[in-house]
Amino acid sequence: MLVDLRILRFDPERDEKPHWDTYSVESGPMDRVLDLLHQVKWEEDGTLTFRRSCAHGVCGSDAMLINGRNRLACKVRVDQLGRRVSVAPLPGMRVIKDLVVDMEPFFDQYKSVKPFLVNEEPEPERERLQSPKERARYDDTTKCILCAACTTACPSFWAQPSFVGPAAIVNAHRFIFDSRDHASEERLEILADEDGVWRCRTIFNCTDACPRGIHITQAILEVSNAVVERRG
Amino acid sequence: MNALASLRLLLGYRGREGMVAWAFHRISGVGIFAFVVLHVIDIYLVGGNPAAYDELLAFYASVPGRFLEVVLGAALLYHALNGLRIILIDLWPSMATYHRQLWWASWIIFVAVGVPGMIIILRPLWNPGPGL
Numbered sequence: 296m297l298v299d300l301r302i303l304r305f306d307p308e309r310d311e312k313p314h315w316d317t318y319s320v321e322s323g324p325m326d327r328v329l330d331l332l333h334q335v336k337w338e339e340d341g342t343l344t345f346r347r348s349c350a351h352g353v354c355g356s357d358a359m360l361i362n363g364r365n366r367l368a369c370k371v372r373v374d375q376l377g378r379r380v381s382v383a384p385l386p387g388m389r390v391i392k393d394l395v396v397d398m399e400p401f402f403d404q405y406k407s408v409k410p411f412l413v414n415e416e417p418e419p420e421r422e423r424l425q426s427p428k429e430r431a432r433y434d435d436t437t438k439c440i441l442c443a444a445c446t447t448a449c450p451s452f453w454a455q456p457s458f459v460g461p462a463a464i465v466n467a468h469r470f471i472f473d474s475r476d477h478a479s480e481e482r483l484e485i486l487a488d489e490d491g492v493w494r495c496r497t498i499f500n501c502t503d504a505c506p507r508g509i510h511i512t513q514a515i516l517e518v519s520n521a522v523v524e525r526r527g
Numbered sequence: 528m529n530a531l532a533s534l535r536l537l538l539g540y541r542g543r544e545g546m547v548a549w550a551f552h553r554i555s556g557v558g559i560f561a562f563v564v565l566h567v568i569d570i571y572l573v574g575g576n577p578a579a580y581d582e583l584l585a586f587y588a589s590v591p592g593r594f595l596e597v598v599l600g601a602a603l604l605y606h607a608l609n610g611l612r613i614i615l616i617d618l619w620p621s622m623a624t625y626h627r628q629l630w631w632a633s634w635i636i637f638v639a640v641g642v643p644g645m646i647i648i649l650r651p652l653w654n655p656g657p658g659l
Contacts, residue, residue, distance in 0.1 A: 387533075450537055450546070453532075453533045497617070498546050499543070499623075500540070510624065512545075512623045512626075513621065516623060517620045
């Protein structure tokens with residue numbers, strides 16, 4: 296199938312603003328958008344710049360705006376999109392070049408919620424045990440691969456980039472509800488801030504964009520409820 | 528990011544039911560606020576300028592006035608029903624799984640309540656009572 300692939304290009308050394316370039320590429324029956332990008336880069340225009348690493352939906356490097364929705368280029372099959380495919384960088388982020396965006400602010404927000412186990416008790420001889428039920432409480436939010444598809448699909452984030460964003464809240468949820476962790480209070484305090492959970496407007500773009508199928512809006516609301524219960 | 532850039536992203540992103548529900552909620556909210564302002568003004572006119580008040584009431588009863596009333600009723604009904612949907616999801620986060628079904632359910636109630644309401648508002652246009 297011959298596909299019209301439109302890519303939003305931007306080279307800060309040459310362009311004043313981004314522009315669309317269109318490439319005619321042949322797509323095989325099982326090709327993904329990433330395969331088309333490879334075809335362009337390897338056979339037509341070596342200057343095309345994008346991130347990718349594992350190419351199998353695990354590393355989260357190649358999140359981009361594909362036909363108007365945030366998706367991983369390595370997980371979207373071209374035959375499900377049709378003959379016209381448009382690819383742009385993640386919305387609301389500073390573009391460094393072509394499809395590469397500056398992820399630093401995203402990772403700063405991620406770090407702000409202390410996404411690591413905090414437990415000052417003396418280390419046990421073996422692992423810190425928890426029941427299967429305690430483990431299941433936060434299972435869904437352990438799946439995050441930090442691709443930023445959720446945060447950059449959120450209209451609240453577009454309007455207010457200081458909003459900590461869905462991805463950071465998901466990663467806070469992963470530890471807030473972990474029975475072995477002792478810093479839930481601290482994280483809830485951080486997320487009770489004006490740029491915390493209250494900026495969520497239950498729009499569900501994050502849940503729709505997540506390539507791992509995490510119930511993100513539900514996780515955010517569980518954290519909001521925990522903030523309220525803590526104050527009550 | 529400025530408001531214009533944010534609006535451009537909003538119009539360019541192909542959000543699904545949740546985003547459309549939120550956009551309608553915002554638009555209906557702004558519409559309802561505009562009506563409240565208008566209502567404050569028309570009530571002021573009762574004492575401030577009774578002749579203008581009578582003119583405004585006559586406009587409300589006219590054909591375009593009644594169609595605007597239908598739009599106002601639709602905005603109020605949608606805002607209330609979607610508000611209930613949001614409250615349900617807020618209080619019971621596990622309901623988030625069914626947010627699409629809840630949205631479609633709210634449209635069923637919207638039509639069931641809205642259509643009779645619309646008929647009541649528009650009926651005087653084809654069946655004028657003694658007061659019209």
